[in-house]
Amino acid sequence: MIMNCEQYTGKCVCGREHTLETRKVVVAEKALEHFEEYMQELGLTGRRTVVYDEITWKLTEGKHVKADQNIVLDPHGLRAEDVLIEKMMKDLDKPEVIVAVGAGTIMDFGRYPAFKLGIPFVAIPTLASSDGFTANICSAIMNGQKKSTPMCAPALVVADLDIISGAPMRLVASGINDILAKYTSLADWRISHLVDGEYYCPMVADLAEHALKLMRGAADKYAATGIVDHEAMTMAQMESGLTMQLMDNSRAASGAEHLMAHLVEMKPPRFENAEGIHGECVGVGTFQCIREYHKLAGMKPKAKPFKPLTEAWVVEKFGERLAPGILKENENDVLATFDPQNIVDHWSEIKAMLDALPSVEEMEKLYSACGCKYLPEHIGIDPALADEMLDISAAIRNRLTLVRMKRVLDFE
Ligand SMILES: [Zn+2]
Ligand SMILES: [Zn+2]
Structure with a gap:
């Protein structure tokens, strides 16, 4: 599945003008083989730093994307925290684009520096059990406090199913839960719109609903056959994250x-x-x-x-x-x-x-x-x-x- 995100941007029926930093989401087998094409297509050229930790470096062996600089972080005690990210930033070799390869923690090691430097950021998820990849939110500890901070979203997400399909079942199940939550989150939003006139966007609601349908279909299939449809499940997470970018908040999700x-x-x-x-x-x-x-x-x-x-x-x-x-x-x-x-x-x-x-x-x-x-x-x-x-x-x-x-x- 490839999603070109322009379809969601611009003037909307809700009266607002939606913007997205994320321009393309690719969820496919061997997606990384075409990584350079996607980067070219979006004009994401220039000096490139790619950030891994030792685990994701090993996990993606044979699939490492081209880099002017690779940073491989020690996973021991690694946590997304401003002081640790800023320490890593001292080693950056003048990147014009940062690529992060991993899950939530590593994403913040790409997102935060890219935001600070005002350069684009690209995500290569190695797990897809959450909708954080396409959200414009950083969950790093800031000033000693754990909270969600509005920040940039990746310009491009390339999820290679050969890598993602290695996710442990506990995380797959947790990912199912997070998207099935839209049954009640959408109801809450629609009811609030009815009784309090809260802002509501039918297009964003449809996208959240689509994520829910994709995940529900995949969950039904998994329940019946034991087969995990990583493609549908991953795309559902990506769509859910996009609703947060489109709204600038998590109301739909x-x-x-x-x-x-x-x-x-x-x-x-x-x-x-x-x-x-x-x-x-x-x-x-x-x-x-x-x-x-x-x-x-x-x-x-x-x-x-x-x-x-x-x-x-x-x-x-x-x-x-x-x-x-x-x-x-x-x-x-x-x-x-x-x-x-x-x-x-x-x-x-x-x-x-x-x-x-x-x-x-x-x-x-x-x-x-x-x-x-x-x-x-x-x-x-x-x-x-x-x-x-x-x-x-x-x-x-x-x-x-x-x-x-x-x-x-x-x-x-
Ligand atoms: Zn809208
Ligand atoms: Zn959630």
Whole structure:
């Protein structure tokens, strides 16, 4: 599969003008054999530094792309952190383009210097279990803090399936989870658009939906036959990442379900033993959301006035250490920006969206057949917390989701 990205840029039906730094995405067998052609085509010429770590250097042996300079990093203790990346930057030999060969960490070792130097960056993923490759976000630790920083996206992504197909099954399953999350992230976005008039782009939503369909098709095939369609799965990740670039935020790709991953990272009281890679935590969030959303679809909401989260609640759920950050995040609660009655007035449309979600049984069957994590106990969370964990995680980010909307609704 080859995707030329211009089709998504320019004036859009949503009224905005979308831009993309990523111009071409290639996901194919032996894709690296044509690497120079793609570089030429996009005018990515000039002095080239290629960054690997020792593992990805070995993994791609016999397939190394041409370079004016190769940097092979020691993987021991290697983490994406500004000080480490800047240390590497001292060794750069005046590159005009940087190519990064690896997964998330190495990508940031390409993305960050390219951004600082104002030169293009090219990604050769060796794994495709996340949608970060085509996003314009850097997840390196900055000033000692782990957070997502807006940054550049690769001009070109070349995913060689001969390399990517070596990915361990745990990562494949986690990648499936991360894209199936779009069932609920898209529902959250569409509902928020309905009730709060939040900006919505049908073209971006379609692209996210397409990523979801690609992944769902591949997951069904994997569940039935055990065959992993790396091409479809990888492209689904790439498309999901592009939605973030087109929007300049993760709205299309990340809803209430994604906050589970943040919850696991933050480890508030009672969640101290929670542990899992990104997609695994998201899978648990998605399954719980789908369960909750079907339950809500069967009930009738009544609007109730907005009340800010109380300090007592936040301290009880998040502990003294995390409470100040959570309170700050919720200072300007998005729930206060619209009339809760809007939700009630649009309930039949919302109910139709919720009814259209796959059933709990369908998801359960699919997740277990694909070896995906989807229950709290799969990621070290006490199942007794299942009913509470969505409400707690909804406080982590001031973004409108149906889970958050429950605070201004009574259900009967
Ligand atoms: Zn648009
Ligand atoms: Zn994700």
